[in-house]
Amino acid sequence: MxxxxxxxxxxxxxxxxxxxxxxxxxxxxxxxxxxxxxxxxxxxxxxxxxxxxxxxxEPPVRIVSSNEDAAHRYLAAERMVLACELSRADVPVQWYKDGVEVEEGESLILERQGPHRRLVIPSARPQDTGEFVCDAGGDSVFYNITVTGR
Structure with a gap:
């Protein structure tokens, strides 16, 4: 010693x-x-x-809060928002729908503000029904979405 x-x-x-x-x-x-x-x-x-x-x-990134427990039932043309907050702001996030990575476009907006991430569909359609995933590397949250016609 x-x-x-x-x-x-x-x-x-x-x-x-x-x-x-x-x-x-x-x-x-x-x-x-x-x-x-x-x-x-x-x-x-x-x-x-x-x-x-x-x-x-650095400790592994964690998703510290999300709205995954909310009832994600929408009528067609309603605004759909999926949100999660990360333990660090400098981490890239991938969003998936039914296992396929989504891309931003007119019908889908990906927002990033500090540690907050949001997937926004301004006007939901029945084909948006499915499982969405926010993947932050070492942690993920799952959202089961149902969109019905009016």
Whole structure:
């Protein structure tokens, strides 16, 4: 076991693998002055070394809310809106109908505003009946849509 010492100014343990002044687990550091002191892989901040810190990976994207539980029954010509909110704004989303990716056009609009995504059909038709999916990589929501004639 490596000896544990505390930095005189920061009070951080030097033998515990933590970065001084930071919580353990926030990053990893490279070999530097601590190795010269006989502590492999340990950094001594008062030795003037440069430590390379690598950030923790981003957590997987999640769909944090949606209107999938709403009753998605529409009359022909009604406006249809499917919505979901992601845990991060910078994630691409694919929308599918009955397993086929949909494309934006006059009868289907894909909206993106920050973490919010919406699929809008301004005037629903009976052929829009089916299963729609919002796929955000690691998470998906399913919408069962029924459109009936007037």
């Amino acid at each position: 490596l000896p544990s010492r505390r930095h005189p100014r920061l009070g951080a343990g030097l033998g515990d693998g933590a970065l001084p002044g930071r919580r353990a687990g926030w990053g990893r550091f490279s070999h530097c002055a601590g190795e010269r002191a006989g502590w492999p892989g340990r950094a001594l901040p008062n030795e003037g070394c440069r430590c390379l810190v690598s950030p923790c990976p």
